[in-house]
Amino acid sequence: MSSLDxxxxxxxxxxxxxxQGISLRFEPGHIYAILGPNGTGKSSLLKAIFGEIEMQAGEVHYGERQLSRRQLKAWRENIGYMPQGNELDACLTTLEVVLLGHLDALHMHVGDDVLEQALMLMQRVGIQHLAHRDIQSLSGGQRQLALFCQVLLREPKILLLDEPVSALDMHHQLSLLEHVYTETRQRQLITITVLHDLSLAAQFADRVILLGEASVKAEGTPHDVLQPALLSELYQVPVERLHDSSGMPVIRPVRQTHSASIEYAQLKHSQLNNSQSLC
Incomplete structure (x- = not known):
């Protein structure tokens, strides 16, 4: 299977x-989380891969095919793209929104096989019962699941997700990312997602890419990359790294006043120990 370079x-x-001069390789069957402070080019990188914005220099390759704006439609046939802040203003049912993933023109003439495929996808992510509901009546999490089904209906080889869970509650965050994980493994997708929650990235990403100052600050497994010193420097806040019950990193920003209180308590404890040792 082909890599994306x-x-x-x-x-x-x-x-x-x-x-500036970024080089990265993405392999099938893996989830890559792009992390970094606001304004460090996370969304721009996805848009460049999709061909929505033009790079000033460099190349993007998928297998033997190279991204070319002259053949953009053919390039995008391999890609399922969920942009940030998808707005759904049209009066469509949830099923119709999913079916749009299979249509190049805005019409609703589809074959029975495509209809069955769409309904099966909706069943897999748990929204088949919403098929005939107005998409506007759904919660944010339900709409994101519908849009996820829409991009999967395109049968992509590359999945680009720009902050897919930023506006969702914990239940829908986990639900969507679990489905992303499952589909990535089963379909051997190259999945690249922009996330702000570093702890979620640690749970679901195989590899994380930390961007800052127009460059890749670190790239590797969550265990290797999500280091407090590096994160504190990049995000300009004190950070501590904990671990959940499965041993995965949990990243927590620390209030500076709280940090100062801890340092003061540690100092007092040290002074008390010193005074006791002198007695």
């Missing part, structure tokens, strides 16, 4: 350079 990518957004 970014070679020496340079991306400008206005006068701001969001990527």
């Amino acid at each position: 970014i070679l020496n990518a340079t991306i400008l957004r206005g006068a701001t350079c969001t990527a």
Whole structure:
């Protein structure tokens, strides 16, 4: 199966350079989480892979095919893309929204096989009972699951998810990411997602890519990359790393006043021990 390769990518957004000479490789069957503070080019990187914005330099390859704006439609046939802040203003049912993933033109003439495939996808993610509900009447989490079914109906080989869980409650965050994990493994997708929650990234991503100052600050497993010193420097806040019951990293920002209180308590404890040892 083919890998996705970014070679020496340079991306400008206005006068701001969001990527300078970035090179990355993405393999099938894995989830890659792109992390970093606001404004570090996470969404721009996804848009460049999708061909929505043009790179000033560099190349993107999938197997033997290279991203070309002259053949953008053919390039995108391999990609399922969920952009940030998807707005659904149309008066459509949930099933119709899912079926749009299979249509190049806005019409609702589909074969029975496509209809059955759409309903099976909805059943797999637990929203088949919402098929005939107005999409506007659904919760944010239910709409995201419908959009996820929409991109899967395209049968992509590459899945690009831009902050898919940022507006969801904990239940729907876990539900959507569990489905992303399952589909990535079963379909051997290359899944690249932008996340802000570092602890969720640690749970679901095989590898994380930490962006800052237009470059890759670190890339590797969550255990290797999510280090307090590096995160504190990049995010400009004190950070501590805990571990959950399965041993996965849990990243928690620490209030500076709280940190100062801890340091004061530790100092007092040390002074007390010293005074006791002198007695």
